Amino acid sequence: xxxxxxxxxxxxxxxxxxxxxxxxxxxxxxxxxxxxxxxxxxxxxxxxxxxxxxxxxxxxxxxxxxxxxxxxxxxxxxxxxxxxxxxxxxxxxxxxxxxxxxxxxxxxxxxxxxxxxxxxxxxxxxxxxxxxxxxxxxxxxxxxxxxxxxxxxxxxxxxxxxxxxxxxxxxxxxxxxxxxxxxxxxxxxxxxxxxxxxxxxxxxxxxxxxxxxxxxxxx
Amino acid sequence: xxxxxxxxxxxxxxxxxxxxxxxxxxxxxxxxxxxxxxxxxxxxxxxxxxxxxxxxxxxxxxxxxxxxxxxxxxxxxxxxxxxxxxxxxxxxxxxxxxxxxxxxxxxxxxxxxxxxxxxxxxxxxxxxxxxxxxxxxxxxxxxxxxxxxxxxxxxxxxxxxxxxxxxxxxxxxxxxxxxxxxxxxxxxxxxxxxxxxxxxxxxxxxxxxxxxxxxxxxxxxxxxxxxxx
Numbered sequence: 001x002x003x004x005x006x007x008x009x010x011x012x013x014x015x016x017x018x019x020x021x022x023x024x025x026x027x028x029x030x031x032x033x034x035x036x037x038x039x040x041x042x043x044x045x046x047x048x049x050x051x052x053x054x055x056x057x058x059x060x061x062x063x064x065x066x067x068x069x070x071x072x073x074x075x076x077x078x079x080x081x082x083x084x085x086x087x088x089x090x091x092x093x094x095x096x097x098x099x100x101x102x103x104x105x106x107x108x109x110x111x112x113x114x115x116x117x118x119x120x121x122x123x124x125x126x127x128x129x130x131x132x133x134x135x136x137x138x139x140x141x142x143x144x145x146x147x148x149x150x151x152x153x154x155x156x157x158x159x160x161x162x163x164x165x166x167x168x169x170x171x172x173x174x175x176x177x178x179x180x181x182x183x184x185x186x187x188x189x190x191x192x193x194x195x196x197x198x199x200x201x202x203x204x205x206x207x208x209x210x211x212x213x214x215x216x217x218x219x
Numbered sequence: 220x221x222x223x224x225x226x227x228x229x230x231x232x233x234x235x236x237x238x239x240x241x242x243x244x245x246x247x248x249x250x251x252x253x254x255x256x257x258x259x260x261x262x263x264x265x266x267x268x269x270x271x272x273x274x275x276x277x278x279x280x281x282x283x284x285x286x287x288x289x290x291x292x293x294x295x296x297x298x299x300x301x302x303x304x305x306x307x308x309x310x311x312x313x314x315x316x317x318x319x320x321x322x323x324x325x326x327x328x329x330x331x332x333x334x335x336x337x338x339x340x341x342x343x344x345x346x347x348x349x350x351x352x353x354x355x356x357x358x359x360x361x362x363x364x365x366x367x368x369x370x371x372x373x374x375x376x377x378x379x380x381x382x383x384x385x386x387x388x389x390x391x392x393x394x395x396x397x398x399x400x401x402x403x404x405x406x407x408x409x410x411x412x413x414x415x416x417x418x419x420x421x422x423x424x425x426x427x428x429x430x431x432x433x434x435x436x437x438x439x440x441x442x443x444x445x446x447x448x
Contacts, residue, residue, distance in 0.1 A: 025402075028245065028248055028249065028402060029245060030245070031241065031244040031245060031248070035241045035244075036240055036241055075313065075339075075342065075343070076310075076313050076314075079309050079310070079313055079342075079343075080306065080309075080310070083305050083306040083309050083310075084306060086305055087302060087303075087305050087306060090302075090305070091302060105356060106349060106352035106353055106355075106356055109304075109305050109308075109348065109352045110242070110345050110348060110349055110352065112305060112309050112348060113309070113343050113344065113345045113347075113348045113349075114345070115245040115343065118343050193413075193414070193417065194238070194239055194240075194241070194413060195238065195409075195410040195411070195412075195413030195414045195417070196410065197241070197410075198241070198406050198407070198409050198410035198413060199406065199407050199410035199411075201406050202399075202403050202404070202405075202406030202407035202410065203403075203407075205398075205399075205402055205403040205406060206396075206398050206399050206403045207398075208398075209397075209398035209399070209403065210398040216397050216398055216400060216401075217400045217401030217402065
């Protein structure tokens, strides 16, 4: 190999999607299955890890097959590869984390049609060697997982007063309040409702574009 | 059991694909700049959902579910192929979309002109696969129920995308802070619309209404009995 495995260009493949080219807030991909499972941080982490695995492996497989796939049927080939990987993820989750698997329900299956995966396969893996594709998949998966966890942190912290199931603001049970709850604080039940996920993402986009003027749109 | 009409109304309003589950958000955000294209994509989604979900329903009940193969004979009754459902569902969706595209192009060129460019997009629209997976999870008892669910979900998606497109056309004339323009404001608007749609969760469906009526009749009878005493 002419260039080192972690050359500057390759490192950029991982770091770019984390901020300036984030798949969710900038490329607008993969919101579909993302937001319904951000009520709790642990769900978001498991979902993020599953997506990282599928984008990485999908990118590698498609990149290795890229010269063999006729371009007319490439979408179907990509779908089949991704679906096979998602079945692996689903079976592993059902075997080792049955509770979480039940909570995620259809959203694991929906990773198949997650636009991030199809988008990266189409835009990157079809034109690049396996190793850069692996890094690209990892970076984009990580960018997606990072945003998911960020949204979940807000929703779980302010919606239920916990993080990863640990209480942060004290005991909220009526009659035996402690910590902030003793001072009259109450959880914002709005945060648990699905529409708040969208509004939080909207605010994150707002903050990001405030800092990076290049991303702003005209309308 | 819920009646077919209940399932239909529920899937349009209180279990709306966009506002309750965020399915199909990618194309929802990308194709909602004008009402005209939004109507095209929305119609295509209704159409494809109504065709694919019943097919997947038959597949699920006669091929994939645990014990679904028993119609082949006793020795097949133990087979459980449900781990294959993802790959089968997506294959069905992708091939039906291709088929529909070809048929529409051949027999209804005018419709193809209107829907044509959207059909390939739809194969990877989460709401189509989501429809199939929800159908599997909720285990509708008849083919008619599954079809009603699919048609209702399609209409719900259509309403959502046309509504957001209309709003986006209007807000072009408003003064939005620069960093919020485009994507940001669309997210926040969708969230607000979602909150509005949550009020539909209070709708009472057939059985609940009947139960309540029976209760009120009982209590009124009791009170009249008491007053008579």
